[in-house]
Amino acid sequence: MMSSILQGAHILATGSAVPDLRVNNRHLSQVVETSDEWIVTRTGIKERRILDDKDESIIDLASLASARALKKVSMDPLEIDLIILATSSPNDLFGSASQLQAKIGADKAVAFDLTAACSGFVLALVTATQFIQNGSYTNILVVGADVLSKWTDWSDRSTCILFGDAAGAAILQACPKEKNGILGFQLNTDGRKYKQLSIPYEKDNETSYHQTLKITQGKFKYIKMDGKEVYKFAVSQVPISIMQCLDSLKISTSDIDWLLLHQANARILDAVAHKLSINSNKLISNLSKYGNTSAASIPLALDEALDNNTITSNDKIVISGFGAGLTWATIVIQWKC
Incomplete structure (x- = not known):
């Protein structure tokens, strides 16, 4: 690379x-x-x-x-x-x-x-x-x-x-x-399972205009989630994505200083760390204070960790997001002050 x-x-x-x-x-x-x-x-x-x-x-x-x-x-x-x-x-x-x-x-x-x-x-x-x-x-x-x-x-x-x-x-x-501080990445998508986490669009009753033109309209509804399936997806696929990325970089999990996952659920964070044999004390998490903030969860936790001086120069950090789509993505960075 x-x-x-x-x-x-x-x-x-x-x-x-x-x-x-x-x-x-x-x-x-x-x-x-x-x-x-x-x-x-x-x-x-x-x-x-x-x-x-x-x-x-x-x-x-x-x-x-x-x-x-x-x-x-x-x-x-x-x-x-x-x-x-x-x-x-x-x-x-x-x-x-x-x-x-x-x-x-x-x-x-x-x-x-x-x-x-x-x-x-x-x-x-x-x-x-x-x-x-x-x-x-x-x-x-x-x-x-x-x-x-x-x-x-x-x-x-x-x-x-x-x-x-x-x-x-x-x-x-x-x-x-x-x-260079951006070492590598791994991206994945499985659109067949998109319904496991979505904000669906629902059609209204058909509306007619000018007697001949018929247009069906609607609106987006609320978040729908199959919690059990999303959990199974995350704990099975995220560790694979992380290992594929690390293997491509010839980096061992023992070389990783911090693991920063999308802040979805504490049980998911613990399960992924366990599957990777990464000690839980290397997990960066502020989930208890903010909940699941979707696309904001990783940069929010990263900023807090940096402000607290948790992350120091040359630390290697594995960052992985996962969720709706279904999509999951891993990036490995080395912090440069």
């Missing part, structure tokens, strides 16, 4: 943002039949952050996370060449990356959305890496943001306990090949 790239790429800075409103398990027990003990035992989640009924939006969260990343390295937004917004809950079905570009003043940047739910941030990182390593761009802002509270059925106990809202950002920058 190193010999075929024109230049290296590394993560220069990260940032994150969450809403102020905290919804703990006791609050949810007043909405559906559940309890703090039931939720914690099955998911590891104690609370989550939710956008309230003010005018806040996914763009507010994404722009705040981006601004925090830019501030850490004193970078002018006009230095950003490209913005990739990984989200499955945009402000506009045509895309929201352009709104983010305008909000932060990155007027010289191309901007587009990437939709891959919980795998979105990793796929966006891989996409950004290609643009940098082939010499197309120098500075790329990658943002994972979701507000799944807008698409949650709050009467469905199996899903409403899981999801929270958040945004996380990373600035990817070109560097000399010998300082």
